[in-house]
Amino acid sequence: MIDTIPEPEDVPFTVQLKALLDQETRYQPKLCGLRIIESAQENGLRMTARLRDFEVKDLLSLTRFFGFCADTFSLAVSLLDRFLSVMKIQPKHLSCVGLCCFYIAIKSSEEENVPAASELIRISQSRFTVSDMMRMEKIILEKLHWKVRAPTPLLFLRLFHSFILQQLDMDSKKSLNIERLEAQLKACHCSFAFTKIKPSLLALAILAFEVQEQGLCELTETQDTLQLQSHIKGGDLVCVRELVGKCLMEYSSTKCSRPSNRKLRWLISGRTARQLKRSYYKIAHLPTIPEVAS
Incomplete structure (x- = not known):
């Protein structure tokens, strides 16, 4: 029987996150x-x-x-x-x-x-x-x-994005566009460097990179909350965030072939x-x- 992850409906954020975190190691x-x-x-x-x-x-x-x-x-x-x-x-x-x-x-x-x-x-x-x-x-x-x-980085990215949107006003919500974040994830998928990184860490790193790029300082506390609830070390997040930035720079300047x-x-x-x-x-x-x- 094919193993599946049920689609949550009106499930609290913490419950959804715990369910994904409990499974991500098994699918690495x-x-x-x-x-x-x-x-x-x-x-x-x-x-x-x-x-x-x-x-x-x-x-x-x-x-x-x-x-x-x-x-x-x-x-x-x-x-x-x-x-x-x-x-x-x-x-x-x-x-x-x-x-x-x-x-x-x-x-x-x-x-x-x-x-x-x-x-x-x-x-x-x-x-x-x-x-x-x-x-x-x-x-x-x-x-x-x-x-x-599997609990892919995309599932974590959407979950984190929905959580963080609750802390933003209308103008800031436009800056943190999910389509843009998903496109950045696709670019990262094209690099072998991210195969060893946990989905939750990659998703939060992409989000942290975009928060930094857009200068959304008001989200620093919310980002710290996500990091804590996802059991992600600060040093790991900084390293992967920098790796994401490097990947996106190379992706935008290199012809895909x-x-x-x-x-x-x-x-x-x-x-x-x-x-x-x-x-x-x-x-x-x-x-x-x-x-x-x-």
Whole structure:
């Protein structure tokens, strides 16, 4: 049976937060597996952090193409990172793993228009079959023990945002825009650096970064309250907030790209990283971080 997190209705903030905090550790990617990926060399034989980031950007492009919600993308990234941290896969299988995680997330997020597996394969220009995808989906679910709907950073971000809005006047509410915060989270999802960070910490760090950027000094006490209730150390929050700022700066100044199919085959054949770098192609429909309303 697929494990799910019930949608709270009129549940007090503290109860919702405790429920998410109680579960987030169980859904974290395995650190040992992430370290193996982080230390892997770009030789086409092992999964690397760079290839993981390329795949996440592909999933983000597909999310935008189909018009799926942010929940679907955030859950797909969670599934992908959890699976990669417990299974050693070859780079040539990454696109199948990524698309299967995306498909599972689509169905788990209860999207209105769920595309057929064949349509996903066609749009993503993948070279595996529907049967390949169905087999891989079964493997992913079994390795994750059918625990699908993880407490993602997006769930924490929305919960924190709703809590903090209660402390703001109308003008300040416009400055702390949830769409902008979600776009910032999507950018962070595209960086392997955040895979080791707890969802609650990442969500609060994004919120703290935006509070700092917008100069909302009146929220300092509320932010401290959230930090205390989430059992987050001040030093950890500062470090991750700075990491978020660095990520967003790089994201806004760097063209998002991934290796072409031809180049990926070269990489698998043991070609050099320089050859890989020369054949990246741009992904359309990646999110821009909206400006704050004046």
